[in-house]
Amino acid sequence: MIVSSQLPFAPLVLDASGVRHLYVRDTADCPLPDGCGAVMPEIWTVVSDATVMADAREGEVLLRSVTALLERLAGRLARERVGLRLYGAGGASFLSRVAIVADAAGLATGEVLLAPPRDTARRVVCVHCDTLNDGVQADTVRCLGCGTTLFVREHYSRGLGAYMGVGEPEILLQAMEAAARHG
Amino acid sequence: MTVQTSARESYRPPYQVTNSAETILRFPFPFPEDSYMYSMNVEPHIRSGPVAAMHNTFDIDEHYVAECAEKARILQEDPKRCIVQPHMRAAEWDFVELAMSSLSDQYPQHFSLRREGQDWHWVNRLLGYEQSFVFGDATTLPLPPFEYMARQMQGDFTLHDQREDDLWMDGGMVTAQADWSLKFDLGMSFRQWHAPVPKAAEMGVFDRGLRFLLMLQHEKPVRRLNWTMTINPRLDTSPENFMVWGPDRASVTPDNVADKVHLRVELQTLYRLPRSNAILFSIRCYLMPLRDIMRVPKWRRRLHRVLRDLDPTLSSYKGLDLYRQTVVDFLAPYDDGAPLSSGIQPEVVQLEKALAPAA
Secondary structure: OOOOOOOOEOOOEOOOOOOEEEEEEOOOOOOOOEOOOOOOOEEEEEOOOOOOOOOHHHOEEEEOOHHHHHHHHHHHHHHOOOOEEEEEEOOHHHHHHHHHHHHHOOOOHHHEEEOOOOOOOEEEEEOOOOOEEEEEOOOEEEOOOOOOEEEEEEEEEOOOOEEEEEEOOHHHHHHHHHHHHHO | OOOOOOOOOEOOOOOEOOOOHHHHHOOOOOOOOOOOOOOOOOEEOOOOOOOHHHOOOOOOOOOHHHHHHHHHHHHHHOHHHEEEOHHHHHHHHHHHHHHHHHHHHHOOOOEEEEEEOOEEEEEEOOOOEEEEEEOOOHHHOOOOHHHHHHOOOOOEEEEEEEEOOEEEEEEEEOOOOEOOOHHHHOOOEHHHHOOOOOOOOOOOHHHHHHHHHHOOOEOOOEEEEEEEEEEOOOOOEOOOOHHHHHHHHHOOOOOOHHHHEEEEEEEEEEEEOOOOOOEEEEEEEEEEEHHHHOOOHHHHHHHHHHHHOOOHHHHHHOOOOOOHHHHHHHHHHHOOOOOOOOOOOOOOOOOOOOOOOOO
C-alpha cells in the first residue's frame, strides 16, 4: 500500500452514491467529471472577472476569484447535510484550499473527490516561521518570511494545505559535501 | 526514584544535565538484540519490566522539575506546541483523570488527589501547585484541562480520535520531539503522519500497528521503545528549531564524542480513554550520554554492534550520518565480541567506574 500524506487525487467520476453533487473548478478549462449526463452536478467556476455575478440561474455559478469561491463554498457546506459529493479540479494550490474548506465543514473522506492537479506548483509552509510560500516549482525556496532556504520535504499537511519546508544549516551542507567527496 | 525539587539543570546552552547511578541503571536501553530493524515491538504496559523506567504508568524521575521548566519555556516561546481540536474535549478530561489518579496513586509523596463527586482537589508538591476544580468544567481550571495537566508531566502527549477505522492526530503537547511537528501533523491519519518514515511501510509495520491500536482496550495500555541519537542533552529537537540545533550534528569529534552524543530513547505508551474512546499516546524521552552508557558493559557492547551494522537508510533518516562512524570507532575498543544476553536489562546492579579514554 502507498503511504503518503498527500491529497488523494484521482480522475473525477460522478459518485452514484451521492444525492447532491457540487463541482468546483478554478478555470472553465477543467472538464466535467466522467459520468455526467443524466445527473449533472452543480458547477461553480472561477473566471477572474470583476463584472460577473454569482447567479445560479444559468446552471453554472461564475465566481470572480478563488477567494470568492472558497468563501461561498464554506457558507454552502455549513448548511449541507449528508449525501453531498464535492468534486474539485484545478491547480494544486486551489485543491489544497478546497480540501481545507471541506475538512472544516466536516466532510468525510469519501465525500470529497479531487482531480489530479493541473500544475506541479506546490504550497510550502516554513516550519520555522509559519509563512506560506505559494507557487513553489523547485525543491527549494527562499522563505518569504524568514529568508531561510527551505528544502521541501515530501510531507504534506492537509490541515495547512502545504508541504513542509525545512532549512538546512550551512555547516551541515558543507559537512555532508565533504563526506560525499571523501566517502 | 529520588526527584530533585529544584531545576538546576539546563537542556539548552550552556548544557547542564547529569544522571545519577540510579537514573543510568533504570534507563530503557532500546536494543534487546545485537542488530536493529523496525518492528512493532509492542508489549502490555504492565507495572513491571526489565528496567525501572517501565514500572509506573507515567514515569517520574530525577529530571522532573527541570523538564517541566524547560517545557514551560518552550511553550512560552512557541504556543503552537500545544494544540487540541475542539472535538477532543472529552478526551482532555479523560487524560486529566488518568494522569492525576495514576500519579497520586503511584507517587503519593509527590502528588495527591481528593475526589468528592465532581469536586476534585489536586496537589503537585514537586511544582508547588494546589488546585480545587470541578471535573468536567474547564472554567474551574487556570488552563484548558489537557494543557493544565500535560505541563505537569515529563514527555510529550498526543490525543487521537478514532473514526473511519483510523486514528487522527487531533491534539497534543509536543516539546521534546525527535524531529516532527505537531502543528504540521495535526489532523493527520495514522498513515499520513508516518509517511516520512522509510522502509517501515513496505514492511507492513504501519498496517499491523494501526489494526492493533484500533482494538486497544481501556485499562490495557501497551508500550514500545523507539530511539534515535541527539547531540547534547537537548529535549527540543523539533523541526521548528532545526536551524538552532541542527549544526550540533557537525560538532562531534573523537575528543568530545562521549559527552556530546546521547542515545535518545522514547518510552511510548498508549492508552484507550474511556469516555471519548480516543487514544492517548505518551512519548517519554530519555537522553543518555555515551559516557554514562559506557558504565554498563552489556549496553556499550550492544550499542557498538547495533550502530556498526545499522541499515544506512535508517542511519540517514535518523540524522546519524555525520557522526555515526566517530561513535562506532569510539565504542569498538570496548567491545570484545562476547555473546550478550537477549533483552534490554543491564545485567549489573552496580555501574562500572566512569571509563578513562580509550588507549
